[in-house]
Amino acid sequence: MNLTKLIRHDLQCGLFRLRCLLVPPLAALPCLLCLRITDSAGCKSSWAGYMMYCFMGIEPISVQDTMEKAQFPILWLILIIGCLYLHLDYPLNDLSLTGQQIIVRSGNRRNWYLAKCVWNLCACGLYFLMVSLTASLFTVLTGGDLSLNCDAAALKVLYLGETGGKTLPPLTALLLSLILPYLTVSAISLLQMTLCLIMKPIFCFLIGIILLLLSVYWDSPLILGNGAMGIRSSLLISGGVAPGPAAEECCLIIILCMAIGSWMFKRSDILGARD
């Protein structure tokens, strides 16, 4: 059985699930806050503004900063953790349902696992699409510009003046608001799926959360979550995380997780829910 049939099956059975309905309310929280901030400043946010606010994160916390001064990026964290949570259990649930029938028919463990990796990347894509649609809805309802333009006034208001009055080219806005957060979240989600091969899903989920918390307090580009925080990008602040290496790091982790995971899955036991 070829890989495409397995991928098609996973996309049919695992992509559109009832729990996806949780995404718009999750995405609406930062959008509402963004709307309140721009409204009080008397300007309107574009689609890119909403998206960048969703995945803004917080500026690097320096050693001199007191904890009272630094705001904890709770909405950013909820939005990213939401994605990790939604994609935590499908592969294991599938193995305890029709997955065993499918995997023995496929005759190939590696293909089954790779299909799950592709599903994971697509499911993260769907998550970001739903966040984008929620942001689009807010933009349209508030009469904002449904585009990648992010004017200096809105940027200054939303990013609390950290950008130094810069405007953002559309491609940069796309990179910071969609591409880098997507790659970062996909990498963490695949890492979580790979870890599920050796430990219980709840512990893998906790590791993902710890990684995100680490990235909040430690702005090293090596800590994955930093790539998903637009405000920490070198395109906005000096000494920030360079987008190129951050994207490369995410791609490397995605590839490594696929390779190591399929190698491990080939050797692991497929037990039932009872075992």
Place this chain on the structure above:
Amino acid sequence: MKIDITHATKEIGGSILLDDVTLTLQSGRIYGLQGPNGSGKTMLLRLIAGLIRPSSGSVAIDGKKLGADMDFPPSVGLLIENPAFLPNNTGLKNLELLASLKGTTDSGQIRRTLSRTGLDPDDPRKVRKYSLGMKQRLGVAAAIMEQPDLILLDEPTNALDDKGIACICDILRQERERGALIVLACHDAEILYPLSDEVIKVCDGRVERGQMK
């Protein structure tokens, strides 16, 4: 088809689930696995299906080692633990979905298999509305629809009434006549002994060859 299990031991978390199992199984025969709960019957089925790897020893199918030369037996139908299907699809749709992955079975064959197991192929009900017995019949149908060379069944008569049990026994006899190798785990000796060509007793992970016809 010939299956050779050689000194296979399976240990998980310090517990020995299968202990030095050595068996040879041949096509055209029904092998019954008998033993108390937790004796290792299901683990033995999982081992033959390629779902678990032996900690030591090997499983070979027609001389090819599972896990080294291939991941799973080339032609296998299985029902292990409870039959699990997509609850929002009909029985027919579930089987069509499974069959489409391999592409060796047409819709007519699937419908005939459903009828053989006593299910109506045109039943519009979703699987979530099925009774336990109907799910069990569907599980057996999924295991045999592609006419596999190897059929592994774990308690296939669970939740079935007398008529259902007789139906499944008839199907298994027909599959044996076709030349399939059938391994069947069942705690009910009244079903297992008349049906099996050989009964293999499983106790604490060890096997003991028993009655042979």
